[in-house]
Amino acid sequence: MDADELTQSVWDISKDEFPDGSPLGEQAKFLLHYAILAPSSHNSQPWRFAVRDEAIEISYDETRWLEVADQDKRELFISIGCALENLCIAAEHFNIGYEITYRADEDDDLVSTVTLERDSEPSSNRPPELFDELTERYTSHQLFEDQALPREARERFRRVIETDDVTLYLIDDPEQKRSIGELQADADEAQMADPAYRKELGYWVGTGALGSSWLMARIGQAVVSHFDLGDREGRKNSKLIERAPVIALLATHADTPTARVKTGQVFERLALLASAEDIAVHPMSQVLERPETRTELAARTGTGEEIPQHLFRLGHVEEERTHTPRWPLEAVSSTEQ
Structure with a gap:
């Protein structure tokens, strides 16, 4: 297209x-x-x-x-x-x-x-x-403020998905967030070291689908496609995770296409509710894109037999919605x- x-x-x-x-x-x-x-x-x-x-x-x-x-x-x-x-x-x-x-x-x-x-x-x-x-x-890509999410908002998040076959984990323990941030850095570095991954990411940057102007999209495509920025991206994204008031994880017992579709429904419902509560949302997918870090994420977040499907940040930030x-x-x- x-x-x-x-x-x-x-x-x-x-x-x-x-x-x-x-x-x-x-x-x-x-x-x-x-x-x-x-x-x-x-x-x-x-x-x-x-x-x-x-x-x-x-x-x-x-x-x-x-x-x-x-x-x-x-x-x-x-x-x-x-x-x-x-x-x-x-x-x-x-x-x-x-x-x-x-x-x-x-x-x-x-x-x-x-x-x-x-x-x-x-x-x-x-x-x-x-x-x-x-x-x-x-979707916000900014560093979130050091401001806890209200208890009422957390309760609303849980209630809005209580009839679905998807479990919501809200993680605010500093040590656990640091551990997830380390995994994020590992995943970023591994992904960006793969030329095929960089070429694919560069293509989508170059289309302008991420909101950049034509010129900036083309420059971004060239940079992403030809340079391994994994170390830089890992440091940046691990900081975003560690500094977020809450890291949210959606998990399911089944790992089927239908379970993933239902995960998407739940995530969008939560994202819209967060928007109504003036809470910013930012998905962080790299950890889940690699089998080894996805498995380790389950261990570090204690999901048991449930399988991690979607990871995202929740927090407050002053910015114009774009x-x-x-x-x-x-x-x-x-x-x-």
């Missing part, structure tokens, strides 16, 4: 334009404007949507799979789960019911089917304020009615 198609305009959605009274297929297309605002690894946006009457099929686009960094497609399925969650939240806001059929464990690119139902009362544990955060949520660009909806969707 041509990087020139990337745009910031997709973030400007007016809920007043919802086609109330139109067929469900038309309403489904409107809901997808919110789905494409979901976060994804490297902002790769690996989703495709097909509207078929009252059903929305969500598939993955293998051309946007990070084959080196994400060899088992863990991050791809988590990214799809984030988009699925946005879709569900938008549907509930407009009083559209839905039924999710998970298909990710089957041997094709179809991840899930969402069948819409008219005039259905929401029956989930999603707080209504999450809808307004769909266009406000952002959004990364998205491909327009017509580039990632189709309609068959």
Whole structure:
């Protein structure tokens, strides 16, 4: 897909334009404007949507799979789960019911089917304020302030996922954070030492998908692709982890594609709730991209038989919220009615 198609305009959605009274297929297309605002690894946006009457099929686009960094497609399925969650939240806001059929464990690119139902009362544990955060949520890469997360916010995080098959670990012990920071540095150094990893990362930097201008994206691509910056990145990212008030980890008993999709749904719900609480969020994926550090992370965080799926920082920071660009909806969707 041509990087020139990337745009910031997709973030400007007016809920007043919802086609109330139109067929469900038309309403489904409107809901997808919110789905494409979901976060994804490297902002790769690996989703495709097909509207078929009252059903929305969500598939993955293998051309946007990070084959080196994400060899088992863990991050791809988590990214799809984030988009699925946005879709569900938008549907509930407009009083559209839905039924999710998970298909990710089957041997094709179809991840899930969402069948819409008219005039259905929401029956989930999603707080209504999450809808307004769909266009406000952002990812922070800054050093967080030395300010503890309120107990009330932590309790809300736990309540909002209590019916899911995903466990949330909130880690604030300084020694444990230091240990995770060491793992982060090890993972950064190992990843950046791999020329194939640097080439892949450089490609995504170069597309401008991470929000840089065309010139800065091209310069960044050249630097990342040709220089091993692992030591520098390791020091920077380990500091980000050690100084964060809370490190959050999502883990599951199963390590299947469906478990990863559900992890993405939970993460996006937490990220939107954090946005409503004015708490910044920053995923840290490198530790989970290497089997040896992923296994060690489980040992250091005490997840037992549960398998780490997603690691991210939570904290406070004073900064302007900025959004990364998205491909327009017509580039990632189709309609068959």
